[in-house]
Amino acid sequence: xxxxxxxxxxxxxxxxxxxxxxxxxxxxxxxxxxxxxxxxxxxxxxxxxxxxxxxxxxxxxxxxxxxxxxxxxxxxxxxxxxxxxxxxxxxxxxxxxxxxxxxxxxxxxxxxxxxxxxxxxxxxxxxxxxxxxxxxxxxxxxxxxxxxxxxxxxxxxxxxxxxxxxxxxxxxxxxxxxxxxxxxxxxxxxxxxxxxxxxxxxxxxxxxxxxxxxxxxxxxxxxxxxxxxxxxxxxxxxxxxxxxxxxxxxxxxxxxxxxxxxxxxxxxxxxxxxxxxxxxxxxxxxxxxxxxxxxxxxxxxxxxxxxxxxxxxxxxxxxxxxxxxxxxxxxxxxxxxxxxxxxxxxxxxxxxxxxxxxxxxxxxxxxxxxxxxxxxxxxxxxxxxxxxxxxxxxxxxxxxxxxxxxxxxxxxxxxxxxxxxxxxxxxxxxxxxxxxxxxxxxxxxxxxxxxxxxxxxxxxxxxxxxxxxxxxxxxxxxxxxxxxxxxxxxxxxxxxxxxxxxxxxxxxxxxxxxxxxxxxxxxxxxxxxxxxxxxxxxxxxxxxxxxxxxxxxxxxxxxxxxxxxxxxxxxxxxxxxxxxxxxxxxxxxxxxxxxx
Numbered sequence: 001x002x003x004x005x006x007x008x009x010x011x012x013x014x015x016x017x018x019x020x021x022x023x024x025x026x027x028x029x030x031x032x033x034x035x036x037x038x039x040x041x042x043x044x045x046x047x048x049x050x051x052x053x054x055x056x057x058x059x060x061x062x063x064x065x066x067x068x069x070x071x072x073x074x075x076x077x078x079x080x081x082x083x084x085x086x087x088x089x090x091x092x093x094x095x096x097x098x099x100x101x102x103x104x105x106x107x108x109x110x111x112x113x114x115x116x117x118x119x120x121x122x123x124x125x126x127x128x129x130x131x132x133x134x135x136x137x138x139x140x141x142x143x144x145x146x147x148x149x150x151x152x153x154x155x156x157x158x159x160x161x162x163x164x165x166x167x168x169x170x171x172x173x174x175x176x177x178x179x180x181x182x183x184x185x186x187x188x189x190x191x192x193x194x195x196x197x198x199x200x201x202x203x204x205x206x207x208x209x210x211x212x213x214x215x216x217x218x219x220x221x222x223x224x225x226x227x228x229x230x231x232x233x234x235x236x237x238x239x240x241x242x243x244x245x246x247x248x249x250x251x252x253x254x255x256x257x258x259x260x261x262x263x264x265x266x267x268x269x270x271x272x273x274x275x276x277x278x279x280x281x282x283x284x285x286x287x288x289x290x291x292x293x294x295x296x297x298x299x300x301x302x303x304x305x306x307x308x309x310x311x312x313x314x315x316x317x318x319x320x321x322x323x324x325x326x327x328x329x330x331x332x333x334x335x336x337x338x339x340x341x342x343x344x345x346x347x348x349x350x351x352x353x354x355x356x357x358x359x360x361x362x363x364x365x366x367x368x369x370x371x372x373x374x375x376x377x378x379x380x381x382x383x384x385x386x387x388x389x390x391x392x393x394x395x396x397x398x399x400x401x402x403x404x405x406x407x408x409x410x411x412x413x414x415x416x417x418x419x420x421x422x423x424x425x426x427x428x429x430x431x432x433x434x435x436x437x438x439x440x441x442x443x444x445x446x447x448x449x450x451x452x453x454x455x456x457x458x459x460x461x462x463x464x465x466x467x468x469x470x471x472x473x474x475x476x477x478x479x480x481x482x483x484x485x486x487x488x489x490x491x492x493x494x495x496x497x498x499x500x501x502x503x504x505x506x507x508x509x510x511x512x513x514x515x516x517x518x519x520x521x522x523x524x525x526x527x528x529x530x531x532x533x534x535x536x537x538x539x540x541x542x543x544x545x546x547x548x549x550x551x552x553x554x555x556x557x558x559x560x561x562x563x564x565x566x567x568x569x570x571x572x573x574x575x576x577x578x579x580x581x582x583x584x585x586x587x588x589x590x591x592x593x594x595x596x
Contacts, residue, residue, distance in 0.1 A: 017319050025312045044264040044273040047207075047290045051275060054197045055171065059160040062173025065190035067158075069116050070177045072097060079177060079185035082120055091127050091138050094118060098129045118177075119187045121153040126186060145220045148174050148280055152187045161280025162194065168213060168221040168238050169194035169277065169286065195239055206293040210246040211239040211277070212255060213286040235259075235287060246291045258287040269295040341583045348576040355565065355572070369555050377548045384541045391534030398531045401524040408517045415510040422503040429496045436489045443481035450475030 069075070074097040081090030098116065105114045118126040123143035131137040142149055145164070152159045152174040160173040174189040198209045212235040218225040221238070229236045233252040240246045249270050257263040258274025265272050271294045277286040450471045457468030 014320060018316060021312045021316050025309060040264055040266060040271055043271060043292070044262065044290075047273050048262055048275055051197060051288065051290075055162075058171045058192050058196055059173055062171055062190040062192060063158055063160050063175065064173070065116070066173045066175045066188050069098075069118075069188045069190065070175050072101070075118075075177065075188075076179060076185065078118075079120075079126075080179070082126065083185065087120070087126075087139070092133070094127050095129065095133060095137075098127070102129045115191045117189045117191065119149050119153065119189070121184065121186055123149040123153065148172055148189070149187060151280075152176055152189075153184070156184050159280060162277060162285065163279050164213070164217050164220050164285060165191070166221060167193075167223050169211065171196070172280075198241060208240070208242045208245045208291045210237055210241070210243075210250060210289045210291065211286065212236065212289065213238045213277075217285060238286075245293070246289065249291055250289055254289070255287055258289065259284055266294070269293065338583050338586055342580065348572065348579070377545065380541065380545050380548060384538070384545055387534065387541055388538050391531065391538045394527065394531040394534045398524065398527040401520065401527045405517070405520045405524050408520050412510065412514060412517055415506060419503065419506040419510060422499055422506055426496060426499045426503060429492050429499060433489060433492045433496070436485050436492060440482055440485040440489070443478045443485060446478035447475055447482070450478055 075094065078090040078094035078097070081087075081093060102114050102116070106112065113130040116129045118129075118138075119142070120126045123141065123146050125138045125140050125142055127138045128136075148159050148161070148163050153176070156176045156178070158173070158175045161171075162169055163172050164170070170191045171194060172189050172191045174187050176187050177185045179185055194211065212232075213221065213224075215231060215234050215236050218236065224236070224238050229238060230247065231237075232250075233255045235255050237247070237250075249267050249272055251267075254263060254265060254272060254274050259276055261276065263274040271292040273290040273292075275288045275290075276284045277288050279285050453471035454468050454475070457464035457471055460467070
């Protein structure tokens with residue numbers, strides 16, 4: 001099929017726009033329907049809540065009135081009479097007390113019946129105040145169907161809720177009646193018609209209500225059984241605010257669903273909400289249906305839907321017109337671009353030839369440069385090995401100097417210890433010299449004593465001859481001690497002089513060792529600096545080698561890139577030729593002379 005570019009430009013966007021418009025309209029309709037359904041659910045929920053609120057209010061009223069009735073003076077007396085076997089008298093007494101109250105309430109509130117019902121345990125009617133005396137106003141047994149009466153008299157606690165009676169659904173509030181001593185006497189209830197809910201549960205005047213009860217419960221609601229009421233799905237309609245506005249729209253399926261839970265549907269311009277009716281014990285006894293005329297709201301929704309469809313169609317037509325105008329401009333601009341592309345393709349072909357020649361020259365120069373870099377790299381590797389060997393030797397010399405430094409420091413420390421020992425020996429020699437002098441003094445004194453003893457022995461004559469011999473021996477020992485002390489003193493003095501000379505020599509040796517240690521430290525520092533410099537030089541040379549290797553790689557890459565550029569330029573030349581052919585094909589597409 002042959003189509004011009006204008007047709008192609010219009011068809012695809014138009015199809016996409018149609019799909020988008022249909023999608024958007026569909027989404028808008030879905031949103032509108034969703035919002036309407038939410039509104040329906042909201043209205044249904046509000047109706048259910050209002051009905052529940054109304055029911056709760058009525059139950060509270062019923063309990064309140066029943067509690068007030070139980071507290072009326074005379075009620076307990078009437079029950080005491082019935083308890084003592086005087087049931088008829090007690091009923092008459094109770095009516096005498098209640099009739100004025102009943103008449104006052106009915107006239108004041110302008111109502112027909114004010115329903116208060118007194119019971120005797122377990123479930124016997126004592127008095128219905130809204131009925132006249134003797135007209136079935138009490139005395140009948142209720143235990144077969146009045147579960148609330150049985151519950152209040154059994155549990156002696158208030159009970160409230162919905163329960164079916166002879167007239168159908170009723171809202172009841174029951175309270176027990178006890179004597180002052182706590183004895184249970186019976187119960188009293190206030191009941192309202194179930195239809196009272198509708199007076200407060202209708203949101204709008206267009207709302208109508210229908211009440212359905214289980215067909216089986218007609219045996220209890222005998223008054224309703226006598227009427228010819230419409231039935232559906234085991235349910236009978238017992239009340240309708242407007243039968244013509246409710247019956248045509250209430251279907252069997254809605255009633256069945258509403259028995260289980262709240263249900264909302266839309267039918268023929270009406271909104272229907274069904275609620276289960278549960279008695280005081282929670283059992284479902286029927287269905288409450290709200291029917292609302294929503295024709296006006298649905299008419300507005302119909303208008304919105306029509307507006308969306310018409311607006312979408314108008315937008316689609318406007319887009320077609322816009323695409324037609326814009327496609328003309330696009331085709332004109334494309335023709336101009338094609339002419340420019342044709343000129344550019346020729347220029348590209350010429351440029352590619354020049355690039356190819358230049359790339360060949362660059363590739364040749366890069367190859368020569370790579371060879372030179374390889375030779376330089378080999379020379380640098382030899383230099384690196386030499387510098388690394390020097391660095392290793394310097395490091396070993398540094399290690400030896402560190403060991404020499406440690407030996408020198410050890411010798412210096414030993415000389416310091418020797419010097420301290422010589423000093424201690426000199427001091428000890430001096431102390432010994434003092435002791436020798438003391439010995440010499442003792443020997444001298446001993447010699448004098450020996451002379452004195454010899455003189456005294458001579459004076460004693462023969463009697464002191466033995467003592468004179470001893471004195472001579474003592475004198476001889478004193479002389480020998482004196483001689484020995486002199487010799488020892490001379491030796492000690494000689495030793496002291498030698499120790500002093502040794503101390504001087506040790507001091508000189510220590511100074512020499514300190515100078516040697518200082519020189520060793522300086523030499524060690526110099527060797528360490530030489531070692532560090534050699535390592536840095538080795539690192540620098542390695543960096544140079546690494547740089548040369550990278551330069552060699554880059555040069556080789558440049559050579560390869562230059563060769564690739566030459567090949568690419570040839571390819572570019574070929575592509576330029578292809579571009580000219582593509583331009584011709586594009587021109588054919590625009591004018592519609594090409595197959596697609």
